[in-house]
Amino acid sequence: MATIKDIARRAGVGVATVSRALNRSGYVRPETLTKIEQVADELGYVPNRQARAMVNGSTQTFGILIPDMDNALFMRIVRGINDFAYPLGYSLLVMDSRGNPERERRICRTMQELRVDGLVLFATPGTANLLTTLDRTLPAVVIDRLLPSSDVPQVSVDHYKGAKDAVGLLLSVCQYPPAMISGPEQVTSSEARLQGYRDALRSAGVSPKDERIESGGYTYEGGYQAMRGLLTRGRSLDGVFAANDLSALGALRAIRDVGLRCPDDVRVVGFDDIEATRYVYPSLTTIRQPMDEIGRVAVDMLVKRVTGELVEVDPVLLAGKLIRRESC
């Protein structure tokens, strides 16, 4: 692999001149520059970023720690990060921890060893812990879920407001107060969505009843069972807000299995806007999370912190968008 030394020798100049020429820093006589570029080309020279990084400190890479690459929503965020980071000259080091805290720790370590310029962490139960391990000088931003308390910048979706909007829609078209298929406990997004549901009902002058809330655990199967429970239990049910699309899809199936029809008999609204929402029958009305935007904001924060700018520590909450389809 050719180095600037090789180029220097071949072009009959010093290495410093080659460096200046290739980087267009400092003065270089035009002819010298041409000559150098030509030689570099001949030799198929590819600069070594490691070496460059050693002297000027920046590797121009961001690290992304993600708990599951197979999660389409996560990847949409990563793609957003990619799209915004790329024009800025940043490359992405992406590692999947598979939700394993030990792996998370190791990956973070590796990324520090690789001297990434910044770190994007998808929040997991282990994240708070992880942050204490991290070098405080390494710019980091936590994404997707909110950490209870932290001085690290955070970007997430406004689950609460999204839920309120979803329930608002149901309230406006249903005859009875909508039921809810809730998500797992202890998960901030899930809790915020549940709270949004409750408050939306209250705003409409309805007091939320526990028997109209069934847990679906964010899963398809859970949503299915929850819906069946709701359906057998109570009458006067013509609308359901599911905490996420997966459980909404399960609900759709349950509705069909008991011989009812959506939206005619029961309307359903989900949350997330996963790909399948468009392909099922009826297609699912849902709250779309602004994934690209999350990526953009995250990169923005990172870049600011890299350049030394101050970044507000208050978590940024981005609004979701109601997407109406056939199910409501």
Add this chain to the structure above:
Amino acid sequence: MATIKDIARRAGVGVATVSRALNRSGYVRPETLTKIEQVADELGYVPNRQARAMVNGSTQTFGILIPDMDNALFMRIVRGINDFAYPLGYSLLVMDSRGNPERERRICRTMQELRVDGLVLFATPGTANLLTTLDRTLPAVVIDRLLPSSDVPQVSVDHYKGAKDAVGLLLSVCQYPPAMISGPEQVTSSEARLQGYRDALRSAGVSPKDERIESGGYTYEGGYQAMRGLLTRGRSLDGVFAANDLSALGALRAIRDVGLRCPDDVRVVGFDDIEATRYVYPSLTTIRQPMDEIGRVAVDMLVKRVTGELVEVDPVLLAGKLIRRESC
């Protein structure tokens, strides 16, 4: 950021000893080792891989060039790569070209500048070209689709055989010869699947007729239109093989829209096993591509090439698996 020099000074030893101690290479007196580790710990020392890479040549990173991070199938492969590369100590540099050839070129360049130890390229129309640009000494493997001719190792799915299996199933349960919703032309996977369909019919003593093949272009909308065409055109149709799941999903919708039922009236088999196949009604019978396996094989090839082992240049074709669900 602490360096081995800092540790050396503080521990009262030479830098070489520190290096030996921390890497457990060469002899170090046990007490010295303990002392060094303790100091390293105190200083919060994190080794600099760039520096290490400069001397021993290897960065322990693989580059992944992917045309669309939002494609769940692609990401499943990447996750497979991650899972197999991680235990081997490799980190992944993942960049999304968004299918843009210019970007592809630039990303490849960047990865070479970053001195990745190997490169995984998702095949795109521009890949063949790209390969000519690449340093021949950089281990690379092309994935997902097959390049017409190339001396680079390749891993892909046996689309042909998968299609034959799918059609075989249809033949065994349908009364009439199945129709096909084909994919885009000029795409190797699509062509292989079409060929598999034709050959499966022939093996069964049926001569494939063009009027029973309608293009769906691998899209949902395309599949929908293709199915409607098939349905209005001919009678004696009770089975369809769609070149991919997306178009199969479109077909499902078309069947419903004209008032028919699947699988009762028309059976459908897709290809890919995307996530939505499980959530639609009826759930979709399809051919699952062995994504994890693709990742495993790719990493395997890369590692072999890195360690200098020879790798067969014959493309590796992995078999898909028939997943039976409700649609057939």
Add this chain to the structure above:
DNA sequence: ATGAAAGCGCTAACAG
């Protein structure tokens, strides 16, 4: 406008 030289942090001989 350009070259010599001093590192960046680390490893690998090579002497003790």
Add this chain to the structure above:
DNA sequence: CTGTTAGCGCTTTCAT
């Protein structure tokens, strides 16, 4: 067992 030293490829003063 351990310290000294010479780079790895590149950027950046500092002279010239």
